[in-house]
Structure formats: structure tokens, C-alpha cells
Amino acid sequence: MLTSIYGAISLGLILSLMALGVYITFRILDFPDLTVDGSFATGGAISAIMITQGYNPWIATLGALAGGLIAGACTGVLHTKGKINGLLAGILMMIALYSINIRIMGKPNVSVVNLPTLISPFHKPIGLYIAVLFVAIIIIKLLLDAFLKTDLGLALRATGDNSRMIRSFGSNTDTTIIIGVSLSNGLVAVSGALMAQDGGYADTTMGVGMIVIGLASVIIGEAIFGARTVFIATLAVIFGSILYRIVVAFALRVPWLEASDLKLITALIVIVALVLPTIQRAMKQKNLARKRSLELSTITASDQGGKR
Template identity: 70%
Template sequence: MELFLKIGEGSIQLGLLYALLALGVYITFRILDFPDLTVDGSFTTGSAIAAVMIVHGFSPWLACLGAFAGGLVAGACTGLLHTKGKINGLLSGILMMIALYSINLRILGSPNVSIFGSDMVFDHISPITLMLIIVIAFKLLLDAFLRTDMGLALRATGDNKQMIRSLGANTDTTTIIGVSLSNGLVALSGAFVAQTSTFADATSGIGMIVIGLASVIIGEAIFGAKTVFRATLAVILGSIVYRIVVTAALRIEWFEASDLKLITAVIVIIALVFPAVRSKVKQKGLAKKRSAELLSNIQTAPYSKPTGGEQ
């Protein structure tokens, strides 16, 4: 029992740490319908900026703010490449991700930087408590933003660009803002993760886009996403559920720590296939029910003997 509680606590902590990453991926993947691979680079950018600032004596909260700003800039560059440079969205993210790898090494000055023993935001408060407060705050702020005129334009850009352009909105601006905000949240998540692990590594962002997508897809599949409030809540809960599933899978004897990426891929595949299978089964059930009702109506319908004229 104690082991299960320990696993659950660790999974919740990791889930909350990566919940901001999941919210960022939700903005581009679901709202903007933009395949942004900058995430793998901007996550490391956030952790690198935070680590270097903390090592140089800056406040850990100021370091988190710097990380958020760095993510905003990285996202804005991707948005500009796509909107002004007319480069495909997927390719824009890949180009920025590649560029950020070298930039992150420049920021760090070495493959990794340790911040062990430095002041961090979690020194005087439990990581779960602090991250719960921060995640809820950002969730509510994002919900409020998506209900503003700019937020509605952002959502409309992902649904139908031509329609929102016909109404006079600048889709280039909304795309840049959305991608920028997304990567800002991702970088902030990287800053918090670096402070819990006490180091920043140049390769820490590899596979973050898959983790973010897994959280979004799992959350929507389990909890639904009919409203903005419910969708953002589902993403946060999906991040926690994902971590619980991964932790539980790694406890299986024939799984090793090196199988983490494989487990992640399998979880994403299952999460993608499950809604389609569930919908198909539901449709079959409804069709079977309707067929049974029609057959029952035919059998119970009164039989009228034809008259002489009808014969």
C-alpha cells in the first residue's frame, strides 16, 4: 500500500510539472491545428535559461520569468517563419527545433549545468502544492483568455482560417500569438522540471512533443472536451494519468527504463485508436438496437386481411 501511495505521489508531481507543457501543446495541436515541433527545443530553452540565471545568482522566480520569455521568443520565430516566410508549419517547427539545439548549447555553455545547492522555488514548499497552485492559475488564465475577442479569433483561426479572414481578423497575428504562448508555457514547464531535477541538459527536450500529445489525447479520450473549461481540465488530468500509466508500466518486470519511449508511443497509439473504436462499437450498438425495434414493430403490427377489391 505504501508503495502504491509513493508511486501515486510521484506520478502526480510529474504530471503537474508537465501539465504546463500539455497546455502549451493543446494550444497548437487542438486550438490552432498547427503541428508545432518547436516544443522539443523550447522545453530545453526554458530549462537552460532558468538554470543559467539561477547559477548566476538570480531569483528562481525571475529565472522562471526569463524562461517563459525565452519560450515566447522561440514560438514567435516559428510563427513568423510560417506566416511571413510562407514556410510549411511542420517544417517551420523542425527548423526552429534544430536551431534551438545550438542556441541551447550556447546558453548552457556545456552539455549540462547543475544547480544543486542553489536557491529554487521548491525550497520552502512541496512541489505538488506549488505546482497545483501554478497549474490551476494558468488554466484559469488560459480559459479567460480564450473567451476574449483575441482568444475567440485564435480558436476561429484553427477552425476555419478563410472564414475568420472574411470577418477582418488577421490570422497571421493570431497564429504568431498562439504559437508564442504555447512555447512560453512549454519553456516554463522546462524551468520547473530543471529545478526539481537540479540540472539542465541540452537533450532534455527530446520527445516532449509526444508527451504533450499523449497528455492531450488521453485527457480528451477519458474526460471529454465539450467546453474550453473541460478541455483544459482534461489536458491537466491527462498529464497526470499519463504519468501514472508510465510509472505502472515500468514496474512490470520485463520492461526496463530504456523502454520509456516505446511505452509512450504505445500509450499514444492506444489513446488515438480508442475513441475511434469506442465510436464504432457505439454505432454498431445503436444500429442493432434500431434493427431490433423495427423487427419488434413489424411483428406486433396488427394484420389486416385484404378485402375482396384488394384481392
């Protein structure tokens, strides 16, 4: 059981980069970007093929970052310059990336087993692996926080809140959207690269359903830890990703559930995470209405008593 939990934590940390990317588009830009499913596999494909060709794992991971940045920029350009609906632009890019990923690898999957990767020096013991991953993810999180506090980062956040107001101030919202979507998919691609190096292979279908996992991580993190500031919000996304993987690990240990039910479990977790805040708000409003009703009854009763 402990092995499953340790595995879930390490996997959650790797996927937290993807979740941070989804956070940028989903929460900050309010942009429904489905490029994630494709760019995640692109990151894995680029890193895997570069490692097999003898490139340094750091260079391979940076290559994955570049591939994700380009993929996200293409989606942003399709939406802003091509005037294509954001959801449709993401779907089109996701479909295109499927063929591009096969072109990159030359076949549906590439193995990096027994080849040097970023992860191989720290893979054992598991405690060291988790500690190294955690430190690396926190550094990236702090760099993202610092970026979001710059003038460009503030413009990015303001574009998602009220793009018309930002345009009225003379800012180019098209540029900020392209940069935001590009940065998002860059993080997603790095997550895919680390996932390929952790699992020992890259596959064209490894990104299927990643957008749902990213949304689940964001929603779970915000529901538990809140999102009062950027620092807390990004930290919540990281812990949300870890909690999501732990929940999945426990769910898969239920006797009547199989590994093939993973997508169903993911969907159910997202549904619960989305519905739970609505139920909590409804209960809070109901309790508030009941409290007001009791206060009104008390006031009415006291008034009647005074008249007597």
C-alpha cells in the first residue's frame, strides 16, 4: 500500500506541471484549451527521440519545452489572428499534433528504458526521488509566481478577467493570449517529457484525457486550499494533483474496479469536484435563510409581546 502511495505522490508531482499549465488557461485566461492532450504527448515524443539519439536529457527536456511553446503559440494564433473559436482551435491543434507526434517519433511509441534520463540518477530510493521532484516543482512554481507578478503577467491575468478593459488601456490582448497559451503548453510538454522519462517510453496516446486530469487537479486544489492569492492558488494546484493521484490509487484498489476503469474514475472525481462546491453553496444559503427566518420570527414575537 505504501508503495502505491509513494508512486501516486511522484506521479502527482510530475503531472502537477501539466496542472499548472491548465491553471494558466482555465483559471487565468478563461481559455478552453484542448491542445493539452496533444502537447503532453509532444513533450514526451521530443524528449524520448532526442534521448535515443544521444542528446543530453537536459537538452531533450528543453527541446520538449520548445515544442510545447510552439504548439501553444499555434493555438493562440489560430484563435486570435484566425478568429477561430478557442475551443475549436484547441481541438484542431490537438488533432494535428497526433500526426506530428508520429512524425517526430517515426512510429507510435519510443522506448527510453536503460538510457540516461533526468530521472534515472534519483529514481531510487523513492524518498530521494520524491524530494528531488518536489524541490524542482516548487522552483518552477515560484518562477511562475514571479512571472505572474511582472507587467506582462499582470496583463495576462487582467486579460482573463476583463479583456475589453485591457484593450481600452491600449494593451494588445492577442499577444497576451498567445503568450499565455504558449506558456501553458510549454509546462504541459515538460510534464509529458518527465512522464516519458519516468515510465521509460513515449506514446502517441499518452496525452489522452490529460485535460480532464488537469482540471480535476485545479478544482480539487482550489476546493480544499482555496485560491486567495496567486501563491496559494498555484500551490493548491500542485497539492490538488497529488491528492488526485492518491484518490485514484485508492480507488484502483477497490476489488471490483479494474485498471481499464481509470478514465471512468477520473470523470467521476471531476464531477464530484465540480458539484460539491455547488452543494456547499446551496446548503450555506439554506442555512442563512433559515437563520434569517428565525431572527424574523423572534423579532415578530418580541414586537407582539411588547404590544400586549
